[in-house]
Amino acid sequence: MDQTNKPNEITNVVRMQGIVKRFPGVLANNQVDFELRRGEVHALLGENGAGKSTLMNVLAGLYRPDGGTVIVNDKVVNFSSPRDAINAGIGMVHQHFMLVPSQSVTENVLLGLDEPRFRMHLPRYNRKIAEIAGQYGLHVDPAAKIWQLSVGEQQRVEILKMLYRGADVLIMDEPTAVLAPSEIEELFKTLRSMTAQGKSIVFISHKLHEVMEISDRVTVLQKGVVTSACLPISSVTRADLARLMVGREVVFRVEKKHVEPGEVVLSVKDLQADNDKGLPALRGVSLDVREGEVVGLAGVAGNGQSELAETLVGLRPVLGGKVIVNQKDVTNKPVKFGIRQGVSLIPADRTQVGTAPNLSVTDNVIMKKYDQAPIGQGWMVNALEANKYAAELKEAYDIMVPTVDTSVRLLSGGNLQKVILAREISSEPKLMIAVQPTRGLDVGAIEGVQRLLLAQRADGAAILLISEELEELLSLSDRVYVIYEGGIMGEVADGDIEKIGQMMTGTRLEQIEMQGEA
Amino acid sequence: MTQADSTKPIMGFKLPFKMKVEPRVVDPPRWYSPMLSVIAVVVALMIGALVIWLGGGEPWKVYAHIARSSFGSVGVLSDTMVKAIPLMLVGLACSFAFRMRLWNIGAEGQFFLGAFGASMIVLLPVLPEEAPKWQFIIVMALSGMLFGALWGFVPGFLKAKFNVNEIISTLMMNYIAVEWNNFFIYAVWTEGGFQMSRMFQRNAWLPRLSDFAEAIPVFRGLTTHMGLLFAIVAAIILWLVLSKSQWGYEIRLIGDNPRAAEYAGISISKNVILVMLVSGALAGLAGMSEIAGVVHRLQGAISPGYGYTGIIIAWLAKLNPLAVILVSILFGALILAGREVQPSGVPTLIQGVIMVSLIAIDFFLRNRIRITRRVEE
Numbered sequence: 057m058d059q060t061n062k063p064n065e066i067t068n069v070v071r072m073q074g075i076v077k078r079f080p081g082v083l084a085n086n087q088v089d090f091e092l093r094r095g096e097v098h099a100l101l102g103e104n105g106a107g108k109s110t111l112m113n114v115l116a117g118l119y120r121p122d123g124g125t126v127i128v129n130d131k132v133v134n135f136s137s138p139r140d141a142i143n144a145g146i147g148m149v150h151q152h153f154m155l156v157p158s159q160s161v162t163e164n165v166l167l168g169l170d171e172p173r174f175r176m177h178l179p180r181y182n183r184k185i186a187e188i189a190g191q192y193g194l195h196v197d198p199a200a201k202i203w204q205l206s207v208g209e210q211q212r213v214e215i216l217k218m219l220y221r222g223a224d225v226l227i228m229d230e231p232t233a234v235l236a237p238s239e240i241e242e243l244f245k246t247l248r249s250m251t252a253q254g255k256s257i258v259f260i261s262h263k264l265h266e267v268m269e270i271s272d273r274v275t276v277l278q279k280g281v282v283t284s285a286c287l288p289i290s291s292v293t294r295a296d297l298a299r300l301m302v303g304r305e306v307v308f309r310v311e312k313k314h315v316e317p318g319e320v321v322l323s324v325k326d327l328q329a330d331n332d333k334g335l336p337a338l339r340g341v342s343l344d345v346r347e348g349e350v351v352g353l354a355g356v357a358g359n360g361q362s363e364l365a366e367t368l369v370g371l372r373p374v375l376g377g378k379v380i381v382n383q384k385d386v387t388n389k390p391v392k393f394g395i396r397q398g399v400s401l402i403p404a405d406r407t408q409v410g411t412a413p414n415l416s417v418t419d420n421v422i423m424k425k426y427d428q429a430p431i432g433q434g435w436m437v438n439a440l441e442a443n444k445y446a447a448e449l450k451e452a453y454d455i456m457v458p459t460v461d462t463s464v465r466l467l468s469g470g471n472l473q474k475v476i477l478a479r480e481i482s483s484e485p486k487l488m489i490a491v492q493p494t495r496g497l498d499v500g501a502i503e504g505v506q507r508l509l510l511a512q513r514a515d516g517a518a519i520l521l522i523s524e525e526l527e528e529l530l531s532l533s534d535r536v537y538v539i540y541e542g543g544i545m546g547e548v549a550d551g552d553i554e555k556i557g558q559m560m561t562g563t564r565l566e567q568i569e570m571q572g573e574a
Numbered sequence: 575m576t577q578a579d580s581t582k583p584i585m586g587f588k589l590p591f592k593m594k595v596e597p598r599v600v601d602p603p604r605w606y607s608p609m610l611s612v613i614a615v616v617v618a619l620m621i622g623a624l625v626i627w628l629g630g631g632e633p634w635k636v637y638a639h640i641a642r643s644s645f646g647s648v649g650v651l652s653d654t655m656v657k658a659i660p661l662m663l664v665g666l667a668c669s670f671a672f673r674m675r676l677w678n679i680g681a682e683g684q685f686f687l688g689a690f691g692a693s694m695i696v697l698l699p700v701l702p703e704e705a706p707k708w709q710f711i712i713v714m715a716l717s718g719m720l721f722g723a724l725w726g727f728v729p730g731f732l733k734a735k736f737n738v739n740e741i742i743s744t745l746m747m748n749y750i751a752v753e754w755n756n757f758f759i760y761a762v763w764t765e766g767g768f769q770m771s772r773m774f775q776r777n778a779w780l781p782r783l784s785d786f787a788e789a790i791p792v793f794r795g796l797t798t799h800m801g802l803l804f805a806i807v808a809a810i811i812l813w814l815v816l817s818k819s820q821w822g823y824e825i826r827l828i829g830d831n832p833r834a835a836e837y838a839g840i841s842i843s844k845n846v847i848l849v850m851l852v853s854g855a856l857a858g859l860a861g862m863s864e865i866a867g868v869v870h871r872l873q874g875a876i877s878p879g880y881g882y883t884g885i886i887i888a889w890l891a892k893l894n895p896l897a898v899i900l901v902s903i904l905f906g907a908l909i910l911a912g913r914e915v916q917p918s919g920v921p922t923l924i925q926g927v928i929m930v931s932l933i934a935i936d937f938f939l940r941n942r943i944r945i946t947r948r949v950e951e
Contacts, residue, residue, distance in 0.1 A: 369837075370839075371836060371837065390839065390841075391836065391837070391838070391839035392839030392840075394839075395838075395839050401837065403837060408831075408833055409831075409833045409834055409837050410834065410837070411831070411834060412826075412827055412830035412831040412834045412835075413830065413831065414830045415826065415827065415830050419823070419826070419827070422823075423827065423834065423838040424838055424839070426820055426823050426824075427820050432820055435819050435820060435821070436818050436819055436820065437818065437819065437820050437822075437823050439818070458600070461601070462600070462601055463601055466598075466600060466601065
């Protein structure tokens with residue numbers, strides 16, 4: 057291509073042309089073009105699975121593209137590792153931090169570098185790192201140990217790592233997903249200070265208001281294809297971006313029969329609980345779910361959703377408040393008590409919580425039935441009954457395995473989710489708590505899962521759907537609660553995405569309505 | 575992850591085929607895992623042979639001698655069994671705990687406490703000296719199991735309540751157990767200043783095959799004792815529990831994924847304590863059967879590291895209680911061979927090599943090697 061040789065009028069630090077990246081069964085990037093100017097924040101917008109992270113992983117040297125060229129500072133590059141990328145001045149801050157908890161900030165920054173050689177000279181490097189941190193307003197104590205730091209501070213360490221290595225281009229992969237609002241403000245200040253000093257930033261996100269606030273230009277990806285490239289942010293509105301990102305004006309709705317809600321099945325009153333670090337995660341959550349109702353819980357990840365699910369089924373101690381299921385108090389009762397009351401949980405983590413990887417499909421589907429007739433008999437597990445039961449579920453839920461003796465670790469994500477759904481639904485739950493039930497599944501599997509959930513609703517089960525995918529929440533739920541920092545911000549029944557968005561960022565429903573009246 | 579590709583020419587020489595290691599996508603057949611164990615043993619024997627050969631010995635003669643001196647006649651077979659009995663019980667103790675991924679390294683200490691608990695019945699004395707043999711057997715067995723279980727309970731409780739790493743606590747408990755016994759044989763129950771107790775009276779001995787020599791003459795001089803029966807019964811019970819019972823299902827589930835077990839409403843702390851109790855009781859029974867069946871007194875050197883060998887046996891048997899019996903007999907033979915083969919380190923060396931081969935060969939359970947003919951480009 058001859059255009060690569062032409063000098064650019066405006067300094068493009070990075071240009072990616074015709075990037076193609078295939079994964080088994082998925083075309084993650086299809087002929088994607090991208091460019092980044094010096095001193096700009098360029099947002100990369102798209103839904104989950106649109107190919108944003110894939111594209112940036114190519115730029116950061118983690119993936120090799122199947123096609124296309126990457127040009128950095130007017131030179132065609134071919135990175136084979138992140139080290140090559142950082143040598144060319146490109147650094148990526150991932151969603152999941154890669155830090156050693158027991159070591160100090162400085163030690164983490166220095167990790168993997170050739171300097172210092174033998175003696176650590178920690179005070180000297182502490183000063184050096186504090187200097188860089190000060191330059192960009194990254195407030196963090198170089199001598200502090202990582203485990204003592206908040207998530208926001210840890211992210212600053214990741215940024216420092218990249219700056220120390222001389223990165224001119226910083227790729228931030230959904231940096232705000234893990235941050236509290238005040239920390240987001242802090243981060244944005246840092247980003248502005250960095251661009252003012254000539255650094256360039258790629259800001260990956262699917263949150264419109266953040267993109268509108270921080271970026272100079274935006275590129276929108278949808279299903280691996282660029283739908284609009286390098287739009288100046290001043291020329292678009294939020295609604296435009298939403299349309300470009302989702303690709304359709306209205307939210308797609310699943311066919312859903314009308315079901316008249318019945319009795320209250322789950323009633324949560326002023327629930328309080330701590331997270332794993334012993335900090336308050338739920339600060340007085342109250343909500344109701346009725347028979348034949350799907351109630352959505354919207355919120356940015358890490359606002360107490362997973363703690364709520366665990367608390368409701370008895371996996372996490374309740375510190376205050378009450379959980380009532382079918383008029384029975386299940387507060388701080390053992391998990392098994394809840395199971396007997398017809399409480400069922402589809403956990404967010406299919407492999408870490410939902411299944412036992414090296415046990416067979418049979419052993420996995422009897423997990424909550426092994427001690428009840430007909431599978432549990434006296435002190436024994438009746439293997440014949442268990443296998444019969446598993447074979448029935450395999451048929452009914454179309455689980456693709458050669459035999460029910462297969463270890464579940466060999467199953468694909470969709471099939472694994474079918475195993476879990478089969479187990480949970482066949483227990484005929486009165487209350488089903490589904491956490492991110494379609495995350496990471498392909499379109500066909502997602503539809504199947506959603507159909508199963510709606511069938512449960514039609515059968516009169518009460519369903520609490522906890523999800524970060526607004527579209528899914530809106531299309532499945534009859535009502536949506538919004539959680540923010542462990543508190544319910546409000547409830548909407550008409551699927552008003554504007555209101556939900558505002559509540560997800562910490563505005564209470566009452567405040568929104570007052571503003572509306574004013 | 576494990577992509578070892580031999581497509582690159584090795585030292586300029588191109589192999590006529592490609593070898594690729596790839597993760598298995600289907601479960602291997604049932605016979606595959608035991609077959610790998612057998613291969614591991616064969617490989618270990620071959621490495622042992624190499625060492626013997628390098629040391630100037632004649633490997634096949636040595637092995638033939640080992641085989642003869644362990645299985646060659648009814649007499650030596652009986653001796654092999656005597657060596658195998660404590661290994662069986664200790665191997666079962668380890669297998670049971672390991673099934674739940676509870677790393678009980680303390681079978682050695684539980685063995686010593688079991689021996690102490692059994693001796694106490696005779697030496698304290700708990701039962702009068704002239705009590706009938708059946709009373710002694712039952713009470714000594716129960717006491718041995720109780721003390722072993724107690725020694726297992728401590729780390730189990732610490733793990734359940736305070737999440738203390740059981741590997742460290744069980745290991746440390748071993749040293750305490752040895753010193754505990756030493757206190758009694760040096761001070762309390764010492765016989766004339768020697769570091770051993772008095773010999774137990776005959777009605778506190780486990781019956782041996784030779785006791786029935788009058789009725790069945792073949793049994794003359796055979797020292798295999800009732801501990802063998804204990805071990806076989808324990809193995810069958812354990813197999814039933816692990817593969818058929820609801821409790822066994824809970825143990826397997828916790829072993830594979832504790833978080834999934836918790837989510838299914840199974841109490842992990844309760845099971846940690848229960849499994850440590852049973853595991854300790856089995857190791858304690860091993861100590862009791864060794865004291866009442868072989869040594870007939872409490873003394874210092876009652877175990878050449880049975881508790882640790884039990885770990886190897888458990889792994890070699892793939893944590894299958896029935897296989898533990900067979901593997902223990904093999905190891906009993908190796909221990910017996912120790913006094914026949916000079917230098918006697920060779921059988922121990924083979925044990926170690928077996929362990930290493932076993933761990934290494936597990937790779938093939940998770941991965942497969944595909945050999946394809948190289949197509950000329």
